[in-house]
Amino acid sequence: MSILDEQIEAHYAPMKLILILCGCVLMLAGSGMLAFGYDGSGPGDLSMFIGWVGLIFFAVCSLLWVRQVSRLGQPAITLSRAGLHDVRLSQRPVPWRAIKGTHIWQQHRQKILVLQVAPAVEPEIGLTRVARLSRGLNAKYGNDGLYVPLTGLKMDADRLASEIDARVRATRSGA
Numbered sequence: 581m582s583i584l585d586e587q588i589e590a591h592y593a594p595m596k597l598i599l600i601l602c603g604c605v606l607m608l609a610g611s612g613m614l615a616f617g618y619d620g621s622g623p624g625d626l627s628m629f630i631g632w633v634g635l636i637f638f639a640v641c642s643l644l645w646v647r648q649v650s651r652l653g654q655p656a657i658t659l660s661r662a663g664l665h666d667v668r669l670s671q672r673p674v675p676w677r678a679i680k681g682t683h684i685w686q687q688h689r690q691k692i693l694v695l696q697v698a699p700a701v702e703p704e705i706g707l708t709r710v711a712r713l714s715r716g717l718n719a720k721y722g723n724d725g726l727y728v729p730l731t732g733l734k735m736d737a738d739r740l741a742s743e744i745d746a747r748v749r750a751t752r753s754g755a
Contacts, residue, residue, distance in 0.1 A: 582750060583747060583750045584660075584661045584747060584750055584751070587658065587659065587660045588658070588659040590655060590656055590658075590733050590734065590735040590740055591652075591654075591655050591656060591733070592648065592649075592651065592652055592656055592732050592734070593732055593733060593734045594652055596731070596732045596733075597645065597648055597652070597732045598649065600645055600731070600732060601642065601645040604638055604641045604642040604645055605638075607638045607641075608634075608638040608639060608641075608642055610634070611632075611633075611634030611635040611637075611638055612631065612635050613631070614627050614628060614630060614634065615628060615631030615632045616631070648732065654667070655667075656668065656732075656733055657728065657733070657740070658673070659747060660673065663676050663678070663679075664676070664679070664728075664744060664747075666728050668708060668710070668711075668728075668729065669726060669727075670705040670706055670711065670726075671706030671708070672704070672705045673705070674695065674701065674705050674726070675701065675705075676747050676748055676750075676751035677751055677752075678697045678698045678701035679695055679696070679744070680696040680697060681695075681696040682695055682696070682741060682744055682745060682748070683741075684738070684741055685723050690731055691731070691737040692723075692727050692728065692729050693727070693728040693729075693730055693737065693740065693741055693744070694723045694725040694726070694727060694728075695725050695727075696724070696725045697726055707726075714727065
């Protein structure tokens, strides 16, 4: 039996997601207090503007995390013979043959797996809207590739990266 025959699923860690969602809601409430002048500020004050920006930003963040929490029973990332499938990244799996390299990028204690893939593969895997929109911004940070966020998962980031690397090597060696 080849390593490619073993299917591995990385699920969301419920408590991590719920804590992140609670943090978003608290920031949303704080921003709302600033936006509506509960700190004593009036129209035209900088704190009111910051409150409105925060209100919009954390409302979007909260909605995205509610969506993540609603997917608790489903795997976030699946490693199978077909490739790596992250439901937040693409509609279909990224084939192992298309992955040219991987590395973990860490920003403010948040680990992100960066996949270097052949550009011709991106249209065939059906990138999600968020993945398409963030692709250019990610390249400006110096990490050109597809981002697989590892926040909120039960599986350790280093273990997931080593599993992916092993499958890429197995595909290259013809296993």
